[in-house]
Amino acid sequence: MSNHDKAITNTSASPYVKLKSINFGDCKWTSGFWSEKVETAQEKMLPYMGDLLCGDIGHGLNNFKIAAGEKEGEHKGFYWHDGDFFKFMEAKTYIYALSKDESILNELDEYIALIGRAQEEDGYIHTHVQITEGVDRFENRKYHEMYNFGHLFIAASVHNRLTGKNNFLDIAVKQADLLHAYFMPDTKHYQRFGFNQTQIMGLVELYRTVKDEKYLRLAEKFINRRGTYEIKHDSTTEGYPIGDMVQERTPLRESEEAVGHAVLALYYYAGAADVYAETGEKALIDALDKLWENVTDKKMYVTGAVGQAHYGASTSLDMIEEGFIDAYMMPNMTAYNETCANLCNAMFSHRMMGIKEESRYADIIELVLFNSGLSGISLEGKDYFYSNPLRMVNNTRNYDAHADVTESPVRQPYLECFCCPPNLVRTICKSSGWAYNLSENGVAVVLFGGNNLETTMIDGSSLKLSQDTDYPWKGIVKITVDECKDSAFDIKVRIPKWAVGSTLKVNGEDAGVDVNPGTFATITRTWKAGDTIVLDMPMEVTLLEGHDRIEEVRNQLAIKRGPIVYCMETPDLPENTGILDVYLQGNTSFEAVHKPDFLGGVTVVETEVLLRQGKTDDMYQRVTKPVFNSHKTQLVPYYSWSNRGQAEMTVFMPVVW
Numbered sequence: 001m002s003n004h005d006k007a008i009t010n011t012s013a014s015p016y017v018k019l020k021s022i023n024f025g026d027c028k029w030t031s032g033f034w035s036e037k038v039e040t041a042q043e044k045m046l047p048y049m050g051d052l053l054c055g056d057i058g059h060g061l062n063n064f065k066i067a068a069g070e071k072e073g074e075h076k077g078f079y080w081h082d083g084d085f086f087k088f089m090e091a092k093t094y095i096y097a098l099s100k101d102e103s104i105l106n107e108l109d110e111y112i113a114l115i116g117r118a119q120e121e122d123g124y125i126h127t128h129v130q131i132t133e134g135v136d137r138f139e140n141r142k143y144h145e146m147y148n149f150g151h152l153f154i155a156a157s158v159h160n161r162l163t164g165k166n167n168f169l170d171i172a173v174k175q176a177d178l179l180h181a182y183f184m185p186d187t188k189h190y191q192r193f194g195f196n197q198t199q200i201m202g203l204v205e206l207y208r209t210v211k212d213e214k215y216l217r218l219a220e221k222f223i224n225r226r227g228t229y230e231i232k233h234d235s236t237t238e239g240y241p242i243g244d245m246v247q248e249r250t251p252l253r254e255s256e257e258a259v260g261h262a263v264l265a266l267y268y269y270a271g272a273a274d275v276y277a278e279t280g281e282k283a284l285i286d287a288l289d290k291l292w293e294n295v296t297d298k299k300m301y302v303t304g305a306v307g308q309a310h311y312g313a314s315t316s317l318d319m320i321e322e323g324f325i326d327a328y329m330m331p332n333m334t335a336y337n338e339t340c341a342n343l344c345n346a347m348f349s350h351r352m353m354g355i356k357e358e359s360r361y362a363d364i365i366e367l368v369l370f371n372s373g374l375s376g377i378s379l380e381g382k383d384y385f386y387s388n389p390l391r392m393v394n395n396t397r398n399y400d401a402h403a404d405v406t407e408s409p410v411r412q413p414y415l416e417c418f419c420c421p422p423n424l425v426r427t428i429c430k431s432s433g434w435a436y437n438l439s440e441n442g443v444a445v446v447l448f449g450g451n452n453l454e455t456t457m458i459d460g461s462s463l464k465l466s467q468d469t470d471y472p473w474k475g476i477v478k479i480t481v482d483e484c485k486d487s488a489f490d491i492k493v494r495i496p497k498w499a500v501g502s503t504l505k506v507n508g509e510d511a512g513v514d515v516n517p518g519t520f521a522t523i524t525r526t527w528k529a530g531d532t533i534v535l536d537m538p539m540e541v542t543l544l545e546g547h548d549r550i551e552e553v554r555n556q557l558a559i560k561r562g563p564i565v566y567c568m569e570t571p572d573l574p575e576n577t578g579i580l581d582v583y584l585q586g587n588t589s590f591e592a593v594h595k596p597d598f599l600g601g602v603t604v605v606e607t608e609v610l611l612r613q614g615k616t617d618d619m620y621q622r623v624t625k626p627v628f629n630s631h632k633t634q635l636v637p638y639y640s641w642s643n644r645g646q647a648e649m650t651v652f653m654p655v656v657w
């Protein structure tokens with residue numbers, strides 16, 4: 001039997017998961033893009049974030065100190081700040097697992113001891129509710145108790161798996177038992193508490209860690225409750241929109257459309273996928289299939305981002321915030337695209353890939369990682385975007401218009417609403433755990449990047465592979481079998497959907513298998529040490545247009561090369577040129593040029609654009625034949641924008657053929 005119970009999501013014993021997660025640490029990035037990102041995470045992102053969260057700028061640690069009675073003061077930060085701190089701890093745990101740096105373990109132990117002292121006798125731990133006078137437990141779902149608990153359960157499960165220690169897990173179990181006592185009975189007051197439902201994923205992960213089925217049943221209960229009550233405000237819902245905003249209008253099993261807050265929706269779907277992985281309930285996966293299709297084929301940006309609007313309405317006319325609106329309604333400049341939502345899109349897809357054993361889900365994981373996920377942090381690793389629009393034009397939005405400003409024209413060194421930064425950093429830290437999965441008699445190559453894999457297959461035999469590539473800048477990936485069993489097994493190589501015309505060779509000869517974009521190419525043979533697989537993906541600069549129904553991009557193009565989406569940014573234009581003046585020439589050349597010393601080392605796309613002259617500020621104006629000046633310039637990877645000062649930027653540009 002499989003011994004992969006040290007995975008990020010431990011699917012080793014999940015009966016309805018075909019592609020099992022590898023133990024975290026079995027794969028390590030060794031060179032190239034993700035190796036450098038993880039190094040930056042370890043050396044810059046996490047120390048900087050630690051200074052924020054453990055000092056007086058962020059309030060993560062202070063809140064626990066106050067709750068433990070070891071410091072005077074009020075709760076600061078948003079309701080979900082404990083959850084942010086747990087995500088930070090989870091990220092640290094991954095770096096510990098990769099580096100075995102004992103000082104990280106000791107630091108985590110100190111945090112855990114403090115959290116333990118802050119935890120109440122019966123298991124309750126939520127610093128805002130504990131510290132704030134006049135606020136009771138489970139009084140209003142907006143306090144995000146479920147969210148914080150969920151991140152506690154996940155972080156503690158990961159900590160237990162990767163350190164072998166029980167100190168954090170004990171705290172989580174105590175809290176989960178309390179949650180079970182409150183929420184398992186059918187009480188009216190508690191039926192609507194699913195708000196930002198990380199607890200569903202967390203409970204399933206806890207079930208996988210301690211093998212107590214009551215956590216799985218409770219996770220299922222949170223799904224089953226949705227849509228079983230009248231949608232009107234009561235004392236537990238005041239302060240936030242109700243209905244579709246929190247996916248409570250339609251029972252999940254009847255849902256066909258992604259609605260409401262994008263983070264709330266995708267954490268919920270990811271949790272439901274975790275429940276399906278254990279129960280195999282058909283109605284659940286049928287609904288998740290429809291929802292995944294709806295998200296990725298009707299409501300997703302070309303960058304993999306989701307959540308089109310800050311404020312809007314669902315098709316049932318429920319008010320929504322930070323979330324999904326109508327299909328194909330894809331504003332660029334006002335797109336919300338919270339970093340967390342984009343990352344959740346990858347988390348949901350990762351779970352679906354395991355369940356379905358299909359490569360198309362991994363295409364979404366990769367799209368998010370390289371584009372709308374990574375755009376959430378600066379190259380230096382110290383500044384954050386919460387919102388990730390596809391176009392930024394100066395002086396068109398009033399960024400101070402809302403009390404909780406989450407849209408900003410440049411990345412910020414601290415976000416009062418701090419959910420995204422630790423979510424992104426933990427994702428970078430754990431990315432090597434997503435690089436491979438294990439099939440029944442084989443291994444699936446999911447992500448490309450220089451790495452070593454040292455794992456055991458599901459039958460227990462030893463497997464060592466290494467990957468050598470300059471991906472995403474170059475399309476050649478060389479995989480070497482370093483050690484394997486004597487009998488035949490599968491190596492499944494993901495052929496990205498964009499990688500049309502790819503070839504696959506084994507030991508220099510055609511692999512003799514179907515190489516279809518958007519699928520795993522499965523090579524079954526008796527492998528031996530020294531065997532090589534070479535995947536060659538043509539890295540052509542590609543022009544993309546949107547579906548005809550996306551009004552916002554009619555007659556506009558985006559540029560993509562491999563998994564990387566490009567954008568035009570004003571530092572690459574003549575002074576005083578606005579981003580809206582730029583037109584692409586559809587029939588000119590687009591040349592990829594690698595610049596190792598630019599923006600941390602990127603491949604840019606050089607081309608000659610047209611700059612529109614003579615437009616006025618009138619809302620409507622008479623036009624004859626427009627006048628253009630031509631300008632030779634470059635496009636940069638979307639994730640790398642806003643690293644050269646405040647700038648205008650656009651992904652889509654009008655085209656002249």
Ligand SMILES: [Zn+2]
Nearest residue numbers: 338340419420
């Ligand atoms: Zn967030």
